[in-house]
Amino acid sequence: MKAEEFYTDEALVAAIREGRNLNHAISFLYRQHSDKLSSFLMKYGASEEQAQDVFQDTVVAYIDIAKKDSYRLDAKIGTFLAAIAKNIWFNELKKKERSTAREKLYEKGRDQVEEDVSHFIQEREMKQELHGLLAKLDEPCRKVLLLFYFENLSMKEMLEHLPYENEQVVRNKKYKCLQAFTAMVKNHPLMAGSRNS
Amino acid sequence: MSAITNEQLIDLIDNNLSAADRTALESVIASDSAVRERYEDLQFSVALVREEAVREQVAQVRRDLSSGKLVTMKPRQAVVRPLFGNVLKIAVLFLVVFGAALTYKLVSTTGAGLAGDHFIAYDLNTARGAAADESALETAYRNKDWKTVQSLAGKMTDKTAKAWFLAGMADMELHDYNAAVANFISLQEQNQRIKEPAFQEEAEYYLALAYLGAGKSAKGIELLEKIRADKNHLFHEKAMAVSSTSLKVLEIKGDK
Structure with a gap:
């Protein structure tokens, strides 16, 4: 078993931004905040499984937000995560039309952090809807895009993981794959709808 | 446009x-x-x-x-411990161990040691159409006949980038770091004069190691830091693998 790492808020944000040992950072977020936030969500009607799902989405959203230049550590990470989790859970409830007087009261009484978070969350709601689209891309393309855009490998390093002859072939493949994926995204009914509206 | x-x-x-x-x-x-x-x-x-x-x-x-592969741990809480007692003993023991470790690190860390630890042998790809003298050079290189590589490269009047590079690598293999520095610098100078530089990033990394090996730590560290700062550099990961502590120790010890 690996030794656990402890992060200050600043160190955690730096680790996320650099993509350094992201697994440790995610694991740390879980260890520090999962139980507390899940209990909180369960008070608002989430089942244990739903609370865990919301926390998972919360961590994904937080990593997305923390990478943005506009994100500043004005609030503690725990506070920020709580605000994200609340937003996600109440949006879920809204979709299911299960919003009760208690949740509506929460909507009215949101503090500044929660207002800020709601701006971020709206932006990523669409991404959430498109979840799974990448899996529909053919495997070689998926791999090329992940190696480049997530693993941040150079063309030369990518060659070690791909059956292509040289860097130019990998570069051309990446162009084609990103364009193919963009076409898939654009043709998704949700995106077509957003363009028409 | x-x-x-x-x-x-x-x-x-x-x-x-x-x-x-x-x-x-x-x-x-x-x-x-x-x-x-x-x-x-x-x-x-x-x-x-x-x-x-x-x-x-x-x-x-x-x-x-959830499957227990990672250790779950509750958030850290402040632990109240007795202020005295074993604390002083532990602190003294820590200082002794730390001091011994520091002394060992200072003595054992050398530029040549670091250069050797982070040197990666360069395998030559098979290429066709090379000039006759370069082929002989490549053959000697493939045969790991480093002395012959040095000798052949020394006799070549108009060296290609590859010849400079192989000569430098032969020097590295023989731990002749001053000669390696000279060859890699010549390669870089040649690259500045031609349209399509060759072995540029390789030369930078091996030159950094050669500097360390030759006792010119400051120049080696400067070059390594440059590579470490450039995520797209071919040898970025290799340069990142060089221990910052060891580099710091070399910096403290200074150039020979």
Whole structure:
């Protein structure tokens, strides 16, 4: 078993931004905040499984937000995560039309952090809807895009993981794959709808 | 600017354009809504790729935690311990161990040691059509006959980049670090004179090691730091693998 790492808020944000040992950072977020936030969500009607799902989405959203230049550590990470989790859970409830007087009261009484978070969350709601689209891309393309855009490998390093002859072939493949994926995204009914509206 | 291709827009997203091309393209994006839409679509796709990867990684950590592969730990809480007692003994023991470790590190860390630890042998690919003297050089290199490589390279009147590089690598293999420094610098100087530089990034990394080996720590560290700062450098990962503590120790010890 690996030794656990402890992060200050600043160190955690730096680790996320650099993509350094992201697994440790995610694991740390879980260890520090999962139980507390899940209990909180369960008070608002989430089942244990739903609370865990919301926390998972919360961590994904937080990593997305923390990478943005506009994100500043004005609030503690725990506070920020709580605000994200609340937003996600109440949006879920809204979709299911299960919003009760208690949740509506929460909507009215949101503090500044929660207002800020709601701006971020709206932006990523669409991404959430498109979840799974990448899996529909053919495997070689998926791999090329992940190696480049997530693993941040150079063309030369990518060659070690791909059956292509040289860097130019990998570069051309990446162009084609990103364009193919963009076409898939654009043709998704949700995106077509957003363009028409 | 002529019609903007998606490849150009992708190059902009990937930060692969020169400053001038970047500025020109950004100005087209700002003024042409159709181009801007294509650019934003591509940017959104890249964001989706990254988010999907993060989503999968988070899901994996969640699975690992629930299956017990990762240790779960409650948030840290302050622990109240007696202020005295064993604390002083532990502190003294720590200082002794730390002092011994520091002394060992200071004595055992040498530039030549670091150069040797981080040296990676360079395997020559098979190439056709090389000049006759270069082929002999390559044959000697492939046979790991480093002395012959040095001798043949020394006799070549008009060295190619590859010849300079192989000569430097033979020097490295023989731990003749001063000669390696000279050969890699000659290669870099030659690269500055030609249109298509060769072995440039290789030369930078091995020159850094050669400097360390030759006792010119300051120059070696400076070059390594440059490579470490450049994520796209071919030897970025290798340079990152060199212990910062060891470099600090060399810096403290100074050049020979």
